[in-house]
Amino acid sequence: MTPFGLRRRRFVGALGQVITALCASLAAGTLVVILLYVFMQGVHALNPAFVTQLPRPVGMAGGGVANGILGSIVIVGIAALLAVPMGVLVGVYLAFYGRGPFPEGIRYLGEVLSGVPSIAIGLFAYTLLVQPLGHFSAFSASVAFAMLMLPLVIRTSDEALRAVPVSVREGALALGIPTYAAVTHVVLPAARPLITTGVLLAVARITGETAPLLFTAFGSQFWEYNPFNPMAELSLQIFTYAISPYTEWHEQAWAGALVLIAAVFVLNVLARISLRGARR
Amino acid sequence: MAASANGLGDAPRSYATRPHIFLLDRSFAIAVNAAAGIFVVLVLGLFAMLVHGSWESLHAFGLRFLVSSTWNPVTSTFGALPFVYGTVVSSLIALLIAGILGVLAAAYLAEFAPRFIAAPLSFLIEMLAAVPSVVFGLWGLFVLAPFLRTYVAPPLQAHLGWLPIFAGPYYGVGLFTAGILLAIMIFPTVAAITRDLIRAVPSEMREGSYALGATRWETVRRVVLPAAGSGIFGACVLALGRALGETIAVTMVIGNRAVIAASLFAPSYTLSSVVANEFTEATTSVYLSALVELGLILFLISVVVNGLARLLIWKPQLLANGSRVLTWTLRRRAGA
Amino acid sequence: MPILRSRFMLGAVALAGTTFAGPALAATQLTGAGSTFVYPFFSKAFYAYSDSHKDIAVNYQSIGSGGGIQQFIAKTVDFGASDVPMDKNELQRAGAPVVQVPVALGGEAITYNLPTAIPGGLRLSRQVLADIYLGKIGRWNDPQLAKLNPGVSLPDVPIIVVHRSDGSGTTYIFTDFLSSASNEWKQKVGIGKSVQWPAQSSVGGKGNEGVAGSVRQTPGAIGYVELAYVIENKLPAAQLENRAGRWVSCTAATVAAAAATKPNISATDFSIVDRDGGSAYPIAGYTWAMIYQQPQDKSRGKMVKDVLGWIVGEDAQRIAGSLNYVPLPSNVQGTARKAIAQIQA
Numbered sequence: 001m002t003p004f005g006l007r008r009r010r011f012v013g014a015l016g017q018v019i020t021a022l023c024a025s026l027a028a029g030t031l032v033v034i035l036l037y038v039f040m041q042g043v044h045a046l047n048p049a050f051v052t053q054l055p056r057p058v059g060m061a062g063g064g065v066a067n068g069i070l071g072s073i074v075i076v077g078i079a080a081l082l083a084v085p086m087g088v089l090v091g092v093y094l095a096f097y098g099r100g101p102f103p104e105g106i107r108y109l110g111e112v113l114s115g116v117p118s119i120a121i122g123l124f125a126y127t128l129l130v131q132p133l134g135h136f137s138a139f140s141a142s143v144a145f146a147m148l149m150l151p152l153v154i155r156t157s158d159e160a161l162r163a164v165p166v167s168v169r170e171g172a173l174a175l176g177i178p179t180y181a182a183v184t185h186v187v188l189p190a191a192r193p194l195i196t197t198g199v200l201l202a203v204a205r206i207t208g209e210t211a212p213l214l215f216t217a218f219g220s221q222f223w224e225y226n227p228f229n230p231m232a233e234l235s236l237q238i239f240t241y242a243i244s245p246y247t248e249w250h251e252q253a254w255a256g257a258l259v260l261i262a263a264v265f266v267l268n269v270l271a272r273i274s275l276r277g278a279r280r
Numbered sequence: 281m282a283a284s285a286n287g288l289g290d291a292p293r294s295y296a297t298r299p300h301i302f303l304l305d306r307s308f309a310i311a312v313n314a315a316a317g318i319f320v321v322l323v324l325g326l327f328a329m330l331v332h333g334s335w336e337s338l339h340a341f342g343l344r345f346l347v348s349s350t351w352n353p354v355t356s357t358f359g360a361l362p363f364v365y366g367t368v369v370s371s372l373i374a375l376l377i378a379g380i381l382g383v384l385a386a387a388y389l390a391e392f393a394p395r396f397i398a399a400p401l402s403f404l405i406e407m408l409a410a411v412p413s414v415v416f417g418l419w420g421l422f423v424l425a426p427f428l429r430t431y432v433a434p435p436l437q438a439h440l441g442w443l444p445i446f447a448g449p450y451y452g453v454g455l456f457t458a459g460i461l462l463a464i465m466i467f468p469t470v471a472a473i474t475r476d477l478i479r480a481v482p483s484e485m486r487e488g489s490y491a492l493g494a495t496r497w498e499t500v501r502r503v504v505l506p507a508a509g510s511g512i513f514g515a516c517v518l519a520l521g522r523a524l525g526e527t528i529a530v531t532m533v534i535g536n537r538a539v540i541a542a543s544l545f546a547p548s549y550t551l552s553s554v555v556a557n558e559f560t561e562a563t564t565s566v567y568l569s570a571l572v573e574l575g576l577i578l579f580l581i582s583v584v585v586n587g588l589a590r591l592l593i594w595k596p597q598l599l600a601n602g603s604r605v606l607t608w609t610l611r612r613r614a615g616a
Numbered sequence: 617m618p619i620l621r622s623r624f625m626l627g628a629v630a631l632a633g634t635t636f637a638g639p640a641l642a643a644t645q646l647t648g649a650g651s652t653f654v655y656p657f658f659s660k661a662f663y664a665y666s667d668s669h670k671d672i673a674v675n676y677q678s679i680g681s682g683g684g685i686q687q688f689i690a691k692t693v694d695f696g697a698s699d700v701p702m703d704k705n706e707l708q709r710a711g712a713p714v715v716q717v718p719v720a721l722g723g724e725a726i727t728y729n730l731p732t733a734i735p736g737g738l739r740l741s742r743q744v745l746a747d748i749y750l751g752k753i754g755r756w757n758d759p760q761l762a763k764l765n766p767g768v769s770l771p772d773v774p775i776i777v778v779h780r781s782d783g784s785g786t787t788y789i790f791t792d793f794l795s796s797a798s799n800e801w802k803q804k805v806g807i808g809k810s811v812q813w814p815a816q817s818s819v820g821g822k823g824n825e826g827v828a829g830s831v832r833q834t835p836g837a838i839g840y841v842e843l844a845y846v847i848e849n850k851l852p853a854a855q856l857e858n859r860a861g862r863w864v865s866c867t868a869a870t871v872a873a874a875a876a877t878k879p880n881i882s883a884t885d886f887s888i889v890d891r892d893g894g895s896a897y898p899i900a901g902y903t904w905a906m907i908y909q910q911p912q913d914k915s916r917g918k919m920v921k922d923v924l925g926w927i928v929g930e931d932a933q934r935i936a937g938s939l940n941y942v943p944l945p946s947n948v949q950g951t952a953r954k955a956i957a958q959i960q961a
Contacts, residue, residue, distance in 0.1 A: 004493065006495075009495050009497075009498065010495060012497060013495045013496055013497030013498065014497075016497040016500075016501070017388070017392045017496075017497065019384060020384040020385060020387045020388035020392060021388050021392065021393070023381045023382075023384040023385040023388065024384075024385035024388045024389055024393070024401050024405070024471075025401070026381065026385075027381065027382075027385055027404075027405050027408065027464075027467050027468075027471065028401050028404040028405055030408070030464055031404050031405070031407055031408045031411075032404070033423075034408075034411060034415070034416075034419050035407075037419055037422075037423055038411075038415060038419070055659075056663065057656070057659045057660030057661075057663045058656050058659070058660060058939060060660075060663075086315050086318065086319070089311060089312050089315035089316075090312075090315045090316050090319050092312050093312045093313060093315065093316040094316075097309060097312050097313065097316075098316070102316070105320075106316055106319065106320060108586060108587070108590065109319070109320060109323045110319075111517050111518070111521065111582070111586040112323065112579065112582045112583050112586055113323050113326070113521075113582075114517070114518050114521030114522065114525075114582070115520065115521035115524040115525055115578065115579070115581065115582030115585070115586070116326065116521075116525055116575070116578060116579055116582060117524070117525035117526075117527055117551070117552035117555065117556075117575065117578055118525060118527065119527055119552065119555055119556050119559065119575070120326070120330065120555070120572075120575040120578070120579070121326065123329070123333075123572075123575070124325070124326050124329050127329055128325075130692060131690060131692070134690075134691060134692055135647075135692055136647075136692060147322065147326075150319065150322075151518060151521065152469075152518060154319070155514050155515075155518055156473065159473075159477065159511045159514060160476075160480070163477070163480040163511070165482060178301045178304065178305055179305045179308070179309075180304050180305050180307075180308035180309075181304075183308070184308075193476060193479075194473075194476045194477070194480060197406075197472055197473065197476050198473065200406065201406065201409050201468065201469060201472055201473070204406065204407075204409040204410040204468075205409055205410075205522070207410060207412070208409075208410060208411060208412035208413050208415075209412075209413060210412070210413060210414060210528060211413075211527050211528065211556055214560065214679045214683065215679075215683075218647070218649070218675075218677050218679075219675075219677040220675050220677075221659065221662075221663075221673075221675060222645070222673055222675065229645075230647065230675060230677075235412045235413075235414070238412055238414055238415070239412075239414045239528070240655070240678060242414050242415075242418060242825065243652070243822070243823035243824065243825045243826075244655070244656060244824075244825075245656070245824060245825075245842065245844045245845035245848045245849065245940075246656065246844075246848055247848060247849070249656075253414075254415075257411070257412055257414075257415045260410065260412055261407060261410050261411060264407065264410035265403075265407055265410070268403065268406060268407070350812070351812060352811070352812040353783070353808050353809070353810040353811065353812075354805065354806035354807065354808040354811050354812070355806070417822075418825075418829075421826070421829045421830070421833065422829060422833070425833060426833055449774070449817070451776060451817075451819060451830075451834050451837075452833055452834060453819055453830065453834075528822075531781060531782075531822045531826075532821075532822055532826055532829075535819040535820065536781030536819060536820025536821070536822070537813075537818060537819055537820060538812075547819045547820075549781075549820075553781070556782075557781045557782035557783065557810075557820075557822060558782065558783040558810050559682075559683075560679050560680030560681075560682050560683035560686075560782075560783070561680050561681055561682035561683070561782065561783025561784060561809045561810065562682050562783060562810075563682045563685055563686070563703075563705075563706055564705060565705075
């Protein structure tokens, strides 16, 4: 008889590993199923013209979502520029600078914000930036998206910074490094992997959002470079095409979805590479 | 004299000799506090806008709004109860499924999986978060709903049909489908964050556990996961938030019927869906106001649910992880 | 901070920077918003218009009829489009006189999911259709249905009623018809872009896609969708009995016949459902464009006036026909032109 009931414990362990492996595979498998479906529906419409041309009306061959791709990059890019520095700073506040009940209060507000539907946040951006100015703009969409990203970025920054062992922090301070530098040059880099995951998840989520765009970016059939004008956005185009009656537009919707997912995939890869490169 | 940061020790004495460092430290502290302040202003501003927008409806219906089941745009009578039910139930189903499966999958990815499997699987799961909402909705309507209707519902109804939650006809669209679709959508949030949290648990804890004779599985279950516990809780909260606010995907598979039924197979309606569906077409001001009030209710649900979660879930202070493993091991030795 | 310094962030900043340096568009961009029903027609028509008028580009987005009216009142767009014209309250909120012009015409077909194909389409009388949506006729093998469709074997399954979950002009037109066909519907439910559907086994689908998708996936379902949808996706469509007692299918000709029975439509008298005329199809309606009578920016107002004038003309309406809308009958085109002439720009 093995000591400590080792055989039984090993069996339970093996069972546990199998179950968890199944969970992970189930999720990955679901994605593969979804991707296959999207691929089968949209592959006909996928060609180089699709990503380089402006939308064409129904019945005209060709046409693409090029302006939507540009619009998505611009809107999501500005949103990330707004949300990431601010979110990380708030995370720093929560982890190190907060005092009294305020940090818990802010964490609580972050959780509450994450439950607000995206359409309400779009409405907020509309009230702040569209109505007073009298026209739609990509910038207002970015603001709405940034608000959607914030809870995730804040939460992961907070957790990541607190997960850095105290020894690292104290070692830096013991060496006489000023407080701000200890945070930015020592603790933050250590927390980077987890923060990056949070940022990537947030970016992935907002690239697929449509509802806030209806009142903010508005959409466009043309090239637009000025973020203070209405601008096309890929997920909005996908949505408009998907609910239309025309098969060719349906195919373009699915192809657009493929492009979107591929874009986020590339973003993920790039971010991971840059992360690995920056590690000592 | 100088700003002292919480958790970062006392301010260095060398401020006197390097005044520019004092300025930098101070500005940094101000920036950090300002960011926190702006965030608070944003959230409170959102709340204020929601209240302002629902004023007319609050005035017209008062508290009746929360308990009335009538939603009739023609007679301008509005009530939110069926939507609250649909939102809460679908999100809870989603959180239950995604929370459990997510943590288990994350444990596998972070601890048990060999490198060449963990990396691609992680990627795939994170990619799930990138699929646009409308694609989820269409896939749910054309693939998931028929699948559930043909392969999952009949056995459930055959064996558990006596339970009220599985009673009644199933059209393919309903609370059940919506809950499962939402679970798929929020799964990456739970899994990816938990995976990183597990990786961030210091190796000393693991090694201590192994040193005391625990197996890999036991270490994960009794040491690593509890250590990441509060973080996992946070990930679940974020995931729940996403489920509560999801609009387009849900509206395509939930049946959009404003009734409260005991069965999970019945069609239902969520707060976000009805707002997304009807907002762009509503033109009378009391109709619009009622829809904004639904948004306000969603905000308040988020307030209540998160408040309860904080009160009820005890975040254990695992000061002595080692002692826990020790006690457990000793008990096992005595038992065997 | 390291995160800001990462290559990704630099790239994002650079890209954001280039957006400001981009060249300005040469054409004037007009914005319009509203009805999703006309979106395909408008997108093709405005594309053609820009081809022949290089200095004008029209950006029309389908955010919903109500959204279009809201944005029009808020003056964030140059013109709006809605399946239901603005009513007294909305006109009052607009503050200034508004000109409303009919620009497109469409019909709605009733589609269903039955195991056997029925040549010519299932026959539904006005009362029976209303009773189905009221929930009074609950199963397909109901004697009233059998009486209308002799020789067709209808299964003994429940009828699952599918309707639009999102507020829409399509629902307005359909409920307008049901109210005209059945007094009980008129009293119990009424007309609206969103209503409280009484049938017990009913589900709401989002958009035409949601309704058509639900009907396709659910055996025994019945629903209403736009004509273009039925034609494009080859869905089965029912034959309806019109007020004159004839059985008509939803086609461009029957819808045009319905429209032609009422040439003097206006924003206050615009319903063309349940018309009493030979081959008139009972469920049809217009989409309206709205513009301020005295636009603030006269030059932009003139451009919109020209665009609208072109939209109701022969060339544009032919484009509409090619997309399975119904071209405006010539008498209605006349009414539209008279309305456009009122715009002071």
